[in-house]
Amino acid sequence: MVNLTIDGKQVxxxxxxTIYEAAKEAGIHIPVLCYAKKLLPYGACRVCLVEVEQMKxxxxxxxxxxxxEGMVVTTTSDExxxxxxxxLEFLLVNHVVDCPVCDKGGECDLQDLTYEFEVVTNRFEGxxxxxxxxxxxxxxxxxxNRCVLCGKCVRVCDEIxxxxxxxxINRGFETKIATAYDRGLNCEFCGQxxxxxxxxxxxxxxxxxxARPWQLKEVDSVCGYCGNGCTVTLGVLNKKVExxxxxxxxxxxDGNLCIRGRFGYSYVNHEDRLTMPLVRKDGELVETDxxxxxxxxxxxxxxxxxxxxxxxxxxxxxxxxxxxxxxxxARTLGTENxxxxxxxxxxxxxxGLKETLGVAASTATFPQIEKADVVLAIRSxxxxxxxxxxxxxxxxxxxxxxxxxxxxDKRGKLxxxxxxxxxxxxxxxxxxxxxxxxxxxxxxxxAQTEGIExxxxxxxxxxxxxxxxxxxxxxxxxxxxxxxARQLAGAKNVAIxxxxxxxxxxxxxxxxxAAANLALLxxxxxxxxxxxxxxxxxxxxxxAIDLGILPQGNGLGAQLMLSAAAEGKLDALYVVAExxxxxxxxxxxxxxxxxxxxxxxxxxxxxxxxxxxxDVVLPAASFAEKDGTFTNAERRIQRVRQGIPTPGKAxxxxxxxxxxxxxxxxxxxxxGPAAIFAEIGKEVPAYAEFDFNEIGPQGVVWGxxxxxxxxxxxxxxxxxxxxxxxxxxxxGSALYHSGTVSTxxxxxxxxxxxxxxxxxxxDAKGLKVVDGDLVKVxxxxxxxxxxxxxxxxxxxxxxxxxxxxxxAQVNRLYKGEAVIAVKVSK
Amino acid sequence: MFKEFAKGLSITFKHLLPxxxxxxxxxxxxxxxxxxxxxxxxxxxxxxxxxxxxxxLCPTVCPxxxxxxxxxxxxxxxxxxxxxxxxxxxxxxxxxxxEACPVEAIEMTGVYEMANYKREDFQFTKQRLLK
Numbered sequence: 028m029v030n031l032t033i034d035g036k037q038v039x040x041x042x043x044x045t046i047y048e049a050a051k052e053a054g055i056h057i058p059v060l061c062y063a064k065k066l067l068p069y070g071a072c073r074v075c076l077v078e079v080e081q082m083k084x085x086x087x088x089x090x091x092x093x094x095x096e097g098m099v100v101t102t103t104s105d106e107x108x109x110x111x112x113x114x115l116e117f118l119l120v121n122h123v124v125d126c127p128v129c130d131k132g133g134e135c136d137l138q139d140l141t142y143e144f145e146v147v148t149n150r151f152e153g154x155x156x157x158x159x160x161x162x163x164x165x166x167x168x169x170x171x172n173r174c175v176l177c178g179k180c181v182r183v184c185d186e187i188x189x190x191x192x193x194x195x196i197n198r199g200f201e202t203k204i205a206t207a208y209d210r211g212l213n214c215e216f217c218g219q220x221x222x223x224x225x226x227x228x229x230x231x232x233x234x235x236x237x238a239r240p241w242q243l244k245e246v247d248s249v250c251g252y253c254g255n256g257c258t259v260t261l262g263v264l265n266k267k268v269e270x271x272x273x274x275x276x277x278x279x280x281d282g283n284l285c286i287r288g289r290f291g292y293s294y295v296n297h298e299d300r301l302t303m304p305l306v307r308k309d310g311e312l313v314e315t316d317x318x319x320x321x322x323x324x325x326x327x328x329x330x331x332x333x334x335x336x337x338x339x340x341x342x343x344x345x346x347x348x349x350x351x352x353x354x355x356x357a358r359t360l361g362t363e364n365x366x367x368x369x370x371x372x373x374x375x376x377x378x379g380l381k382e383t384l385g386v387a388a389s390t391a392t393f394p395q396i397e398k399a400d401v402v403l404a405i406r407s408x409x410x411x412x413x414x415x416x417x418x419x420x421x422x423x424x425x426x427x428x429x430x431x432x433x434x435x436d437k438r439g440k441l442x443x444x445x446x447x448x449x450x451x452x453x454x455x456x457x458x459x460x461x462x463x464x465x466x467x468x469x470x471x472x473x474a475q476t477e478g479i480e481x482x483x484x485x486x487x488x489x490x491x492x493x494x495x496x497x498x499x500x501x502x503x504x505x506x507x508x509x510x511x512a513r514q515l516a517g518a519k520n521v522a523i524x525x526x527x528x529x530x531x532x533x534x535x536x537x538x539x540x541a542a543a544n545l546a547l548l549x550x551x552x553x554x555x556x557x558x559x560x561x562x563x564x565x566x567x568x569x570x571a572i573d574l575g576i577l578p579q580g581n582g583l584g585a586q587l588m589l590s591a592a593a594e595g596k597l598d599a600l601y602v603v604a605e606x607x608x609x610x611x612x613x614x615x616x617x618x619x620x621x622x623x624x625x626x627x628x629x630x631x632x633x634x635x636x637x638x639x640x641x642d643v644v645l646p647a648a649s650f651a652e653k654d655g656t657f658t659n660a661e662r663r664i665q666r667v668r669q670g671i672p673t674p675g676k677a678x679x680x681x682x683x684x685x686x687x688x689x690x691x692x693x694x695x696x697x698x699g700p701a702a703i704f705a706e707i708g709k710e711v712p713a714y715a716e717f718d719f720n721e722i723g724p725q726g727v728v729w730g731x732x733x734x735x736x737x738x739x740x741x742x743x744x745x746x747x748x749x750x751x752x753x754x755x756x757x758x759g760s761a762l763y764h765s766g767t768v769s770t771x772x773x774x775x776x777x778x779x780x781x782x783x784x785x786x787x788x789x790d791a792k793g794l795k796v797v798d799g800d801l802v803k804v805x806x807x808x809x810x811x812x813x814x815x816x817x818x819x820x821x822x823x824x825x826x827x828x829x830x831x832x833x834x835a836q837v838n839r840l841y842k843g844e845a846v847i848a849v850k851v852s853k
Numbered sequence: 854m855f856k857e858f859a860k861g862l863s864i865t866f867k868h869l870l871p872x873x874x875x876x877x878x879x880x881x882x883x884x885x886x887x888x889x890x891x892x893x894x895x896x897x898x899x900x901x902x903x904x905x906x907x908x909x910l911c912p913t914v915c916p917x918x919x920x921x922x923x924x925x926x927x928x929x930x931x932x933x934x935x936x937x938x939x940x941x942x943x944x945x946x947x948x949x950x951x952e953a954c955p956v957e958a959i960e961m962t963g964v965y966e967m968a969n970y971k972r973e974d975f976q977f978t979k980q981r982l983l984k
Contacts, residue, residue, distance in 0.1 A: 126908075126955070127906045127908035127910070127932075127955045127956060128906045128907075128908065128931070128932040132908065160930075162930070235926060236907070236924040236925060236926050236932045237924070238909075238924075239908075239909040239913070241913065242909070
């Protein structure tokens, strides 16, 4: 600790603090332009100049100067103000003062400082820039005439996102921020740069000229896309979400968002949203009122329950409270067939982790990843499914020198991070690589064996996974495999990351088991600072598991329900917030079951392909329209708040469930989400310690920062399997989308509007195709025609197809396997 | 004393003579208000559009909250008011909107005859304000 005096105030701060940080801690305001809490000190703007007794003769930039013992700092004096005013005058020499038409007006740092220092005239004259604005990309408007060269965008894109879109070019007065070759922006479009820009040089295009910042009502909620649980602050004007506001004060994401979080909100305002209940009459879906629709649902479901039974399939984007009420509905009906999100996809957590560690959740929290020494990511798509966790990994590497290891069948964003090493295996054989790493640990005596059950069985099972042989058959570099295992065992803090979701079903449970084995052998679970992270694809995947939206008793899971329906062994299906026809594997099976099932109820935001088949369609609410809680992938329970009313007659899922239960004769009366949350605590012990109204801005983590595993048992995970074919197809998530709902959001769809098949340059050359050509992809007896996208990510012979687009019908080809042998022709 | 009385009355009688009255025969005769009079608003046109850039300062400053602005982007990529309406029934003619305008796009004219029969007729849209 260091003692210093700022404006006569005694301050004690850590020795790594800068003068600016020390002053901020002491509540003393120093104006800044180029400083940002999450970025490294830079000192570009010279607005934060202060006087230091010991360094008399010149003014010192407070944001870059570290504190030292006995420093005496003055932050304001006539001289300092004069210099600051001059700095502002210099900045205003070529800043176009178009505040009336600039969307930043009202929250512009330069505007505020100009006002604060009363810069009403300028002693200097210079030419205003007249640079063209970047009109090419659909999301981020770049107007370099307004730029003050603080470099925040350059730094955030490099330090946090790890993309490096921007840099300074030219010199002197001509200096400007530009992309490579000064072309239009073509990047991840996460929009971190525009959240950092202190002036109006970078602005969100979808929000262009929509409103002034002071008109917006700000509502803090949680993003409804992936399981990371980023805080999003909705900017609401006239009952419409107009934009997502920058907020680095609360939440787990430190103000960082991905393209979906920042630009994917617009589906809530979509004109195709369902506003009225629909009931099928004479083969047509016709609008009706709630009373009739609910009566038809209740009659249909109770009749079916008396017959062959009802199956309930839910999505994982409902709040905990809604899922709880859904469970009550299932109980009222008397059905045990209850499941969520595909059934197979979350088995990694519910079965893989449960068998080994005895818990069904990630064992540590995200902030710990930043402190990790070694990060192991299984499947490179981790960045694509959970971009903001990927940014945390990037910071672990850059700030703390963490080593990143990736086990994947293709290269992705993670592979590009500094020092990242990818164990590139053939698709389907990642499991073998993990097993081989476990074998290295055991053979070299690096493994922690104390208190581990089942070690002898695992040793026998691992005889088939000799590292050299695995390296040979999977294509992974042998030495790298060994080094990776050794690094894992030798490091103090380790984070093992794996994502699960609908497009990643092949060897899901096995991969998680193998990862847990490896984690146990390296002593990771339960060790403070280390953790095994299994991250759900949807906003409340973890909540759905915690609340047990799983087959009850002898009930059927989602896949079995669909099979049963296809065979005519189920009389009704109640599908909530899911579009199985578009997103579940094996479309033909799903189509058959939806066709065969006598009574189908769909509750969703849009008239999805599944909803078009339904007998009753109930219009539901999006995440921006309801109150409640989501539990993110690190077990953090966070508040979701209502920003806007539901469109038309649509109701929240919770209200619909309560009404359905009412019609079924069980009048569930809850006074609101707080009451339901208290009720959840009675059934889910982990939730019992929290009070709904006391969930603070950072949320609450059940089970503590480090979750102690219940058991330490290694289990044989089995072997992976690849296919022998010229072309192997894998499905997955594309960075710009999440699930199928993002294809209704303007932002993501503007960047990635259509389905595609991605292939390597070599394959493209071999097939004589270029970007945008159509190819026929033939596999599993199905032929799809897809547009080609040529990329550097994939090794030769591997194809990648994102699963988000309903119209591509990728799931006709994908039946839940890890890798599909396909033929490709022009 | 009579002299003063007569003098006083003569002034009174003088005012009774034609041409000495201060009363104006409104509506046949209309006075021109002072240049600083705060009457009906007018949006100032420029060459091909209104001067207004939809910066939202006037609805923000308006104490009676009678101005509605909705901005949009035109073909040239400029910001313009798609909607600009003043509800004159609520307007208190304080002139703050004129004062706040950074581009001198709104001014107040000498028009003071604004009586009308229907409430809707007091909604002055952009087209009416541009006249």
